[in-house]
Amino acid sequence: EAQVTQNPRYLITVTGKKLTVTCSQNMNHEYMSWYRQDPGLGLRQIYYSMNVEVTDKGDVPEGYKVSRKEKRNFPLILESPSPNQTSLYFCASKTFGLAGRGGGYNEQFFGPGTRLTVL
């Protein structure tokens, strides 16, 4: 089954304790991205990657790191989490080729989300 998986789904941690949220896709997609969803703010992009070893900042990158060493994986790293990073996080991927119901290359496939609470 074509999918994007994230782990963990739920995480409660304390300020300053480094954590990693993993993201993996099995569709051989070139593009991967991380978003956070907050009440009243919608989905905001944190980081994205066009391909292996190619990453770039989104709209809200402060406090986050990413890496793209393999095409299928795109982990999100919080080196020193703070309470303002409490949020719902989504990983997504897409291909640059013609695919998807969207009539082409623009459809992003999202993971199920990771609910992070930083105390």
Place this chain on the structure above:
Amino acid sequence: DQQVKQNSPSLSVQEGRISILNCDYTNSMFDYFLWYKKYPAEGPTFLISISSIKDKNEDGRFTVFLNKSAKHLSLHIVPSQPGDSAVYFCAGMYGGSQGNLIFGKGTKLSVKP
């Protein structure tokens, strides 16, 4: 600067009637628009999209209309069903296939039986 605006946080509709979700944008460089649907405890799922060179795209009960001169698009759901109750996100993108999505804040649709 909010490039994609969904000004109605919520919408309530009776089952069988039409649901109309609206979206406005400011970035004239957007060349593609997408609608995503999100249920609680799940990730957003793609619903329907439209190219900026079109003014309408239809997929079953879902139709998206684009008015470029007004920088406005709308999603019509006819007939609405209780299972359509979800948060709907409008998104714009530019830069071709390598562009990023810019999302609105979402509209929560409730379809009452």
